Amino acid sequence: MATKTAIRPVRIVLAKVGLDGHDRGVKVVARALRDAGYEVIYTGLRQTPEMVVDAALQEDAQVIGLSIHSGAHMTLFPAVVQELKRRKATDIVVFGGGIIPEDDIAALKEKGVAELFTPGTPLQGIVDWLRKRFPEGSR
Amino acid sequence: MKDQPKAYVIGFTGAPGTGKSSLVDALIASLRKLDRFVAVIATDPNSPFTGGAILGDRIRMQRHALDPRVFIRSMGARGHLGGLSLAARESIRLLGAFGFDPVILETVGVGQSELEVAAIADTTVVVLTPNLGDGVQMIKAGILEIADIFVVNKADLEGHHRALTELRSMLSLSNVPGAPKAWKPPIIPTSATRSEGIDELWAAIESHRKYLASTGRGERLAAERLKEETAEVAAEIARDRVRRALAEDPALAERLLEEGTPYGTAEEILDRKR
Structure with missing residues (x-):
């Protein structure tokens, strides 16, 4: 156990953006990421892009994970990426999850969202993606 | 400071x-x-x-x-x-x-x-x-x-x-x-x-x-705590040195496992010149 703590865990801000109260999924993801050894900062419901980016900066997070089930992903996900640009924090990786139609995924990736996970994704799939993305921080 | x-x-x-x-x-x-x-x-x-x-x-x-x-x-x-x-x-x-x-x-x-x-x-x-x-x-x-x-x-x-x-x-x-x-x-x-x-x-x-x-209790506490913190920092540095030595020196680690002497090995590592 002791040697593990020498490695700095990857810190992930998880947030629900916009008017969307469906937080069951994001809580399951939070738990899975915790069990995979990540430090998850969960900020709760009804976040604006500004709030999410602010939290990520204060928390020195390397990753932002957004969850959306309201259909506003084409507006809110790119808004978070834009806000990161405005705050000169483009080193922070953004991924998203929720009910996102196939056609929108390519467009979102073009706008700077690193990866998107739709319903049916195994939790291990998210963990595997993070491990690949941050090999030095995983245990 | x-x-x-x-x-x-x-x-x-x-x-x-x-x-x-x-x-x-x-x-x-x-x-x-x-x-x-x-x-x-x-x-x-x-x-x-x-x-x-x-x-x-x-x-x-x-x-x-x-x-x-x-x-x-x-x-x-x-x-x-x-x-x-x-x-x-x-x-x-x-x-x-x-x-x-x-x-x-x-x-x-x-x-x-x-x-x-x-x-x-x-x-x-x-x-x-x-x-x-x-x-x-x-x-x-x-x-x-x-x-x-x-x-x-x-x-x-x-x-x-x-x-x-x-x-x-x-x-x-x-x-x-x-x-x-x-x-x-x-x-x-x-x-x-x-x-x-x-x-x-x-x-x-x-x-x-x-x-x-x-x-004056505040001042006394601050002084005590600064000393205590220094001791904690020292412990942290020592812990780090020992972990690194054991990781980088397989012969030493092996000897430790054979002899089962954590105190002796710890002292040996900390006595080494850096």
């Missing part, structure tokens, strides 16, 4: 679900009315098995999210002894230098972490609620000794009055007759969600601060 502005540190501890984060949220709101810059370090335990953590204290403080004069940082205790206090102490220095005052240090009281908070904070606030069990539970938990201020939160719940009475009688037992007159921890009833009792809590923190300053 000496001329850097220093933050006054208020520690909040208590069992999970007693309303620490909501209380801190309410306290931030009234401190912002006084135009103070407030920083919060909120700690939660890491899993001892995976090292992961869910840090959720920000949720209760969302109304301050876009206030640039409020800085909230979540910290995982990361499972190693004393690790939290080292990181927290350095962060507090940094936040103080940036003009944040006070710094609020919040931690779940589940074992040793509340003692770590008490060892860092200038004023330690222990948060209790009704229905946490009887007075014996309170002594068992060892929280009576570390509190400079008691808060009995959730004043809107039934049983609040009884909790206050029990706490009062527990505390009166701990007054040793003839002992020198010292600080007596006040008991503040609050309802964080209704923002009741928050001004009284702040007044109690202020009067504890004045007590520390006027009796």
